[in-house]
Amino acid sequence: MIRIAEVYKYRGHECVINGVNLVIPQGTQVGLIGPGGAGKSLLMKICAGLVRPDSGSVLIDGTEVVGIGDVEMTSVRSKIGMLFQNYALFDFMTVEENIGFPLRQLGGRTEEEIRDEVNRLLLAVDLPNTQKLFPNELSGGMKKRVTFARAVIANPPILFYDDPTAGLDPVTSGKIFALLEERRARGGTTSIVVSHDILGMRDICDSFVLMDHGRIVFSGTREQIEASTRPFVGQFWRGEADD
């Protein structure tokens, strides 16, 4: 379970995360949506303990991550998988090394087992025969899929996906959403999905959180969000331009 309470983060004098409270129950998948610059990526990094908020508390499975050092964070981090919005692939490693890296760091597996797992995931994301390529030889959409594979390979119980389908064609993007759904259906994974593809996300999340200007402006299930009479919520959900 992830519990975020009264989190504030400032950039200079500007408040970029403004008093966020959020509870993500064990085993649920939450869709985090909102306009560009709303603070979605930043909130995710705060949840993963990568950015320290100026105040507030973040509990991951009962451990407070705000203010603890990298060493104490180790046990919490081993539960987390993260797909970064701008890929964050290690550019001195091949695709194969990137994806296998989390497993290699965990230890306890042979190179053979790691290679098999990497190949299996590469097939799942539709990237066969790319093992030996370097990230700079891949297209944006290909990099996204490699980051996806790296985030999920160690089967972490907590997953943060920041825009997993950005730059993907509709078919591939559908495949990635199907993989997310598969993971959710299997149970046991607590996850946050950030995406601008609301159509694709509708069916794969247990609930949704809408952010704007660093605040949570709405949270609820798909039915609740669709029934909302607030103009901003409805417009954003249906992707209408306001006039």
Next chain:
Amino acid sequence: MQALSPSKLLSRFGAAFMAIALDVGGMAVLLYQILRCLVPPRLDGMETWRNLYKVGVKSAPIVVVTAMLTGAIMVIQSGALVAQFDAFGLLGWGAAFATLREVGPIMIGLMFSGRVGANNTAELGTMKVTDQIDALRALAIDPITYLLVPRFIAIVLMMFLLTIVGDLTALVGGAYTGQVLLGVSPSLFASSVIEYITLEDLFNGLFKAFTFGIAIAVVSSHYGMTTSGGAVGVGRSVNNSVVASAVLIFVLDYFITSILH
């Protein structure tokens, strides 16, 4: 340009001072964190090898060429004087003394800060702005032990070793130029080196190389790890890193020279 009011001037001066203090403080903390990882050694073996290779092997040719030319230049500079006073027996001493104690470490230090240090800052800075550092941290990997310690070891060790190589090639370059230009035989050159140069001269220069290596490693890593603001930010960091390393090399040289004299 508009004249600044005294209070504005003061606040600008204050801001600049704070920025420098923040950098110096950051570097001191970084050096402490790196040293703490060295006893007992906690580092990634693969990364260390990769960096030793990258820093050492790829810098060797440029160090050899510059050192060779430096030795030759020392001889050309002193050539006229040597010929005037018929002091051919001192040529080797003159070239070696200046090279080993001063010119060698400084030249190689500046080469290193421009080549290896700049590269280090650019690499770390790019990793920072593309979230690769965060990706490491998200995998519970300490960027200090994984990235910085191997680079520190590679830079300090290779700076030290390449200064020895550089010293030797500079002497070869000097001896060769002495023979071609002044007709001083290499054996006379060598005997002058052996007779007048003490081990202390050598160690003095090597100690400098060692501290310059530490300075380059810490400065370049600090600017890399504090990069923000995309590609422009990486450029700014590289620039700061090279300038700060060069300044620090001269400052350290001044203090070491005056203390060890």
